[in-house]
Amino acid sequence: MAKTEAQSTNRKLEIISAAIEVFAEVGYYRATTAQVAERASISQPYIFRFFATKESLLLTALEVSWSRVIESFRKVLETSSPELLETRLILEYEHIQALHLNEILLQMQAQTMRETSIQETMRSGFKEVREMVLNAFREAGIDKPEERAMLFLARGMLCNVAVALHMPELMKG
Template structure:
């Protein structure tokens, strides 16, 4: 049996945390569930991360990094309308292949709202910083047009909400959203 390094275990914890937090949220997910998914003890988990908040922040950062990479890869060498369509198609593909990514985003925003109400600004600061990096990743390929970026991000949030609510791909709420993906049968989750 090959033993994993601490870095490999840390990576396993982040992947497990994204999965667990995407389902149960920050407040509804136990570190015990994350440790169990990875196959480590809670004390070992806390040797890798100082606490639940650190695990959540690492998962949130990973979520934003993956989303930025998806958009950057899709827009590479493109600009304007071509970049917009390519990024939209790539995000539609995420619905089918990585719905946890969308659900993790939603859980991040809910956690920030709850933490802000409790007077704990750290989550909000980190998530807002990630959001701004995501904004810039989309903004530049769209010609740095604020209106196009706002529209793109607004559609993305609508997609996140519809996925989180569990609307099936054939439901009429999807009509008009990324129609090229619907006609290709790619809008499935």
């Protein structure tokens, strides 16, 4: 990769990271590309070199956040014994939450957005995670894999709410 191409890729990643932070902090609808540009220490027009619209920036940010979860879960699935699979997935998700909270908060916002493209991106992410977990539970011989996968996803959603509302007691059980 040429130096300018690498710089361009790095700039794009910086813009996405800045957008995730700004969208998570002030909300997607209230956030402006000017705020994202300021956070990324670039000019506002530079954002549009990479993203045609604020919505396309959001969609990319959501895809990045889903990719992180999916790749992290893949690594756990490759290295876990069937007995520890669910526990290690839970620990990995808690790790993602701790390190990438803004991505989780952004996903939570996106779940309530009615734009078709945003709903499709969210459905795609949830579907891939669900299928990955369900298939892993089946292969591990976990009893009632559909129910366990549903409960795993539900626990993740509850953990998201607990973190967002600063209510750790919701995660005690």
